[in-house]
Amino acid sequence: MRIILAHALPILTTRVRIALSGLALLGLAQSAASSSQLDVVAVDGTLCDLTSTLAASAAQVTCLIPPGGNPHGYQLKPSDRQTLAKASLILHNGFDLTPAANKISSSAPVVAVGEKVLPNYQGNDPHVWHDPTTSEGLVRVISSELSKILPDAEQAALTQRTNQAVSVFSGLSQWGSAQFSALPESRRVITTDHRTYSHMADRFGFREIAMLDAHTTGGVLRPSSLKAISDEIKSSGSLVIFKPSWKATKTLKRISKRSGVPISPNALEGEGVAPGQTAVSTAVSNICTMVNGQSGQCDQAGGDRLANSWKAIR
Numbered sequence: 001m002r003i004i005l006a007h008a009l010p011i012l013t014t015r016v017r018i019a020l021s022g023l024a025l026l027g028l029a030q031s032a033a034s035s036s037q038l039d040v041v042a043v044d045g046t047l048c049d050l051t052s053t054l055a056a057s058a059a060q061v062t063c064l065i066p067p068g069g070n071p072h073g074y075q076l077k078p079s080d081r082q083t084l085a086k087a088s089l090i091l092h093n094g095f096d097l098t099p100a101a102n103k104i105s106s107s108a109p110v111v112a113v114g115e116k117v118l119p120n121y122q123g124n125d126p127h128v129w130h131d132p133t134t135s136e137g138l139v140r141v142i143s144s145e146l147s148k149i150l151p152d153a154e155q156a157a158l159t160q161r162t163n164q165a166v167s168v169f170s171g172l173s174q175w176g177s178a179q180f181s182a183l184p185e186s187r188r189v190i191t192t193d194h195r196t197y198s199h200m201a202d203r204f205g206f207r208e209i210a211m212l213d214a215h216t217t218g219g220v221l222r223p224s225s226l227k228a229i230s231d232e233i234k235s236s237g238s239l240v241i242f243k244p245s246w247k248a249t250k251t252l253k254r255i256s257k258r259s260g261v262p263i264s265p266n267a268l269e270g271e272g273v274a275p276g277q278t279a280v281s282t283a284v285s286n287i288c289t290m291v292n293g294q295s296g297q298c299d300q301a302g303g304d305r306l307a308n309s310w311k312a313i314r
């Protein structure tokens with residue numbers, strides 16, 4: 001009950017929450033007093049927001065990697081192991097997004113959600129959620145896993161939230177396609193540092209140039225490569241180089257200077273949910289940053305409507 005109150009009343013002060021918890025302990029609060037607490041852990045990528053949204057107040061969802069965090073080098077902390085030990089369900093992206101997730105052992109189900117959605121994927125880009133249709137699949141898999149552990153009384157509401165979530169991602173897919181197809185074909189290209197958006201590129205029909213993957217060794221630019229990269233970018237139709245949410249590296253700046261292609265002032269969030277955002281508003285922001293950077297005119301209002309529909313899921 002304490003957990004349900006904390007979820008339902010996120011803006012209350014700690015003092016009020018403690019007071020309400022006290023009421024619950026005294027048996028004065030009515031509903032759900034008998035339901036036992038369900039703990040779910042979502043490790044990485046956008047799973048945290050997808051799972052929290054689908055679970056709503058029916059389970060406590062703990063996210064190991066915070067918004068804006070980097071999943072690739074994440075190491076499990078002792079406190080994470082405690083959280084994992086009491087979880088009824090553990091979800092992670094899979095495809096080695098967070099190699100540490102492969103080492104989780106638990107008596108609870110540990111599900112690599114992305115690998116269930118794309119069982120035949122043979123590529124090496126783990127950032128699968130950037131394709132909204134794949135995110136729709138993530139929603140379905142998470143929902144089906146939650147359904148196995150939630151009590152009967154929660155099933156109808158879970159189904160309703162799932163349908164709403166699927167509908168938002170289906171809308172995001174259509175909206176995203178419209179944004180990219182309005183660009184002239186020669187401008188349907190995204191230049192970034194590392195391969196992150198290949199799933200989105202396949203969905204929306206643009207090219208992704210991941211400069212540093214092709215031309216560096218261990219992140220260090222080979223001197224002979226600077227000219228090759230610069231030439232590739234100049235002839236690619238790229239108007240800007242998109243930087244990740246962390247600062248543009250020296251290497252990006254060198255490439256920008258050599259090629260004459262500026263670094264976009266707006267960053268992309270490639271690793272999960274941006275701080276203070278949701279999975280959907282992060283996707284809208286990424287798509288608008290890409291499209292506007294390539295001289296398009298993103299329909300921000302349409303994107304905002306989708307983000308609001310997502311936030312309204314209860």
Ligand SMILES: [Zn+2]
Nearest residue numbers: 072196270271
């Ligand atoms: Zn990444």
